[in-house]
Amino acid sequence: MTRVLIITGDPVGASMAGPAIRAWNMALTLRARDHEVRVLSTTRADRPDAPFPVVAVAPGDERAFRAHERWAEVIVFQGYALGQFPSLRRTDRFLVADVYDPMHLEMLEQGRELPPATWRLRVATARDALNDQLSRADLLLCASDRQRLFYLGHLASLGRLTPDTYAHDPDLRGLLDLVPFGLDPVPPQASPGSGIRDVVPSIGADERVLIWGGGVYSWFDPLTLIRAIAAVRDRVPGIRLFFLGTRHPGVDEMGIVRESFDLAVELGLEGREVVFNDTWVPYADRGAYLLDADAGVSTHHVHVETTFAFRTRILDYLWxxxxxxxxxxxxxADLVREEGLGIVVPANDVDALAEALATVLTDAAAAEGFRAAVARVRERYTWPVVLEPLVRFVEAPHHAADYTPGREGMGSAGSRRPRRTSGLGHNLRMAAHHLKHSGVRDVVGRLRRRLAHG
Structure with a gap:
């Protein structure tokens, strides 16, 4: 039995987004293998039903964090934790960095609506945080073969692909392994009275429902999708598009949400053909919503974030x-095309998208073929299967070949001081930055939001 601490920056509660869902399922899987597990959120923790301790520790609370760090034998973490807790970046515990989200690429898109100086700062902060993880971890976990190639380039530039790391691990899986996002091995269950057709008045038993199974962010393209609904509604009577959640539990609403709503109103679709759920469906309840849908949809723009992204909502479609x-x-998209799970369309092509939507909703033979392929493929992505590399490491934890005490010297960037993302100094620097680039009103608004969230 190994003691494992799993750290996430997302809220852990009834409503959870991708990072927290991933941490939660890591914990469940490791506990099922008889390991002792704790989950630590740096924002909020409220899961009284958890079969393991779930705690919240604020960034910079070194005293509280240190107790958990000393308890653990293996520490799995995501995001900015290295910059939030000095004892984590110096730890002698076995350290696993979960880099399934290339957050600096995500921030290139997510920050578009920010003042230019703030956009540059956030990208640089995400880049530095990622480089710190790559420099210091004993094991790194990524979500796809594309990401693995991308991160191998990172590791080479950071000086971690050395004769020491290569000698007994020529494929480098011992340093960087593949752990995609997963899905529950138990299929979703219908919950009477809680599906889309039960809670949305405009979606009845006879409507044909497309589900957008997650949040609406700037790197996605809901606008082309809404236009395609308008283009096809006369051919597919009763077509409905349901956005499962527009209010992410850990991210401020983006402008694309308002743009999507306004477009649906302009085209006369809002509230009927296009329905926005303005909350976030509890994690345990999402199965009933998915089972009420006829097909799942995900549309995005094509840019560098797309190339290396792993769209977790598609796992729910598989589920x-x-x-x-x-x-x-x-x-x-490659998997959907190669395995016949549905239809892949060009980006920003309203006509092609409208034709594809009509096919999956009206061609019964095609839809049945897609479902059969999905049922076959989904077994590859259950959490116990995809988490095997992490389970193997936890059952025989070891330091990386280039590990040194204090984690200094792991690669050419190993001794570089991480960018601090917590504490009084960090808060003062951020306040000065936003005051300079966004003004007093923005600083006051940020302070009010922080106080409101505790």
Whole structure:
């Protein structure tokens, strides 16, 4: 039995987004293998039903964090934790960095609406945090073969691909292994009275439902999708598009949400053909929503974030055995095309998207073929299967070949001081930055939001 601490920057509660869902399922899987597990959130923790301790420790609370760090034998972490807790970056515990989200690429898109100086700062902060993880971890976990190639380049530039790391591990899986996002091995269950058709008045038993199974962010393209709904509604009577959640539990609402709503109103679709759920469906309840859908959809723009992204919502489509329509350009689009899970369309092509939506909703033979393929493929992505590399490491933990005490010297960037992302000094620097580039009103608004969230 190994003691494992799993750290996430996302809220852990009834409503969870990708990072917290991933941490939660890591914990469940490791506990099922008889390991002792704790989950630590740096924002909020509220899971009284958890079969293991779930705690919240604020960034910079070194005293509280240190107790958990000393308890653990293996520490798995995501995001900015190295810059939030000095004892983590110096730890002698076995350290696993979960880099399934290339957050600096994500921030290139997510920060578009920010003042230019703030956009540059956030990208630089994400880049430095990622480089710190790559420099110091004993094991790194990524989500796709594309990401693995990308991170191997990172590791080479950071000086970690050395004769020491290569000598007994020529494929380098001992340093960087593949752990995609997963899905529950137990299929979703219908919950009477809690599906889309039960809670949305405009979606009845006879409507044909497309589900957008997650949040609406700037790197996605809901606008082309809404236009495609308008283009096809006369051919597919009763077509409905349901956005599962527009209010992410850990991210401020982006402008694309308002743009999507406004476009649906302009085209006369809002509240009927296009329905926005303005909350976030509890994690345990999402199965009933998925089972009420006829197909899943994911549309995005094509840019560098797309190339290396891993669209976690598509795992839920696999879980619920839904045919899918997706935009080309990411790794999942390749899987959909190669395995016949649905239809892949060019980016920003309203006509092609409208045709694909009509096919999955009206061609019964095609939809049945897609469902059969999805049912076959989904077994590869259950959490116990995808987490095997982490389980193997936890059962025989070891330091990386280039490990040194204090984690100094792991690669050419190993001794570089991480960018601090917590503490009084960090808060003062951020306040000065936003005051300079966004003004007093923005600083006051940020302070009010922080106080409101505790």
């Amino acid at each position: 619920a055995v839904l045919p899918m329509v997706v935009t080309e350009g990411d790794g999942f």
